[in-house]
Amino acid sequence: MKAFVLRSFGSPDALELTELDKPRPGPGEVLVRVRATSVQPWDWHLMRGEPYVARFMGGGPGLRKPKITVLGADLAGEVEAIGAGVTEFAPGDEVYAMPKGGGFAEYACVPESELVLKPANLTFEEAASVPLAANTALIGLRDQARVGPGHDVLVNGASGGVGTFAVQLAKAYGAHVTGVCSTRNLDLVRSLGADEVIDYTKEDFTRDGHRYDVLLYVAGDRPFSDCRRALKRKGAHVMVGGSAGRWFQPAGRVFSTFAKAPFVSQRVLLADVIHCRQNKRNLTALTELIEAGKVTPVIDRVFSFDQIPAAVRYQEEGHAPGKVVVTI
Incomplete structure (x- = not known):
């Protein structure tokens, strides 16, 4: 072969x-x-x-x-x-x-x-x-943040591989969803069901005063201190990857964020798909959502x-x- x-x-x-x-x-x-x-x-x-x-x-x-x-x-x-x-x-x-x-x-x-x-x-x-992208979003939203009806969820990196699945999954779980992406992808994220979209080239979601129950932070490099401003007091900050570096990133950013976790009221979580032992169960759940037309x-x-x-x-x-x- x-x-x-x-x-x-x-x-x-x-x-x-x-x-x-x-x-x-x-x-x-x-x-x-x-x-x-x-x-x-x-x-x-x-x-x-x-x-x-x-x-x-x-x-x-x-x-x-x-x-x-x-x-x-x-x-x-x-x-x-x-x-x-x-x-x-x-x-x-x-x-x-x-x-x-x-x-x-x-x-x-x-x-x-x-x-x-x-x-x-x-x-x-x-x-x-x-498999990998949708499973990551599923673990972050369903298993880690436990997203459900009435939750206010922000997906940073909403137009990427994980983000496009995350927007749809959060909607399927009954959440109000805000997607953050660049100007050229605003219509795409809206088409996935996002209730609100933020153009990160024009607006800073950490400074607009809105507070979310869950922030799924995909592939970003903002420090946790900035992201906390966008979370409710008992909100959940879910990390998914991050900007890459040759020596430490994104691993270094994950470690430093978890080091701060004991000193804040928000939950700090990681969508760790690589060490997941429930891939079959998760893919079965995703198949059901896909065949029902809730995820594309x-x-x-x-x-x-x-x-x-x-x-x-x-x-x-x-x-x-x-x-x-x-x-x-």
Whole structure:
């Protein structure tokens, strides 16, 4: 099979198109013919091995060389074969998953415990855009902040991969939603159901006097002291990533914010999808919302398989509204 292999940390040019042996599913595993994957910050953090501090952390990219050599944390495709003990799936089933690696290849082995039937109303490309980004939003809003009817929720970075799902999920849970994005994406965020939109190039949501129950702070670099001004006294500040840096960020910002948590009245939370052990349950919940028409993926661009390095380079620029997808 063909796969893009990462043998050393570096730029997208470090991704080498290589011929590998087709994997065989072991006990409890399912061999998936990958039809689509998506590209996201998780991939290029692993590709570059940054921030460097993450190399010393559990779940990090690896110390001296990449721990995951075939990137691609999302995939959608068809079941090709099943391993011993697999009972839930059969060849030909259309599925999707968040295996944290393996999507940048024509085939991938995925544990049955991580795999879910693809939403019937989505294409493979649309389904591949869902797992990591939507799961992150779900964990942040449902599990961490416990968003429900009547809550006032602000989503910073509302036009990005996580943000577009977060706006829709918060609305599905009955919240009043404000989305923060740039001028060119205001109409997009409104179309997702946001009750209010804020153009961050013209307004500062931390200084307009409004107080929110939940602030889902996606990929920003404002200090927590600023964000607190936009939260109610018992509000929840949920962190999702942040502006990248070579040495410490966004990890440093997360650590410093949690260091302040014991001294403030607001809750400080982290939407940690990487260490989540409930991916199957979460994807099942997302499938129900998608098939009910309450959540719809937003795709910015679709690249072909041989354009994966270009897709990673484009996503790394950080301006894509919605998701960047690769068809295989």
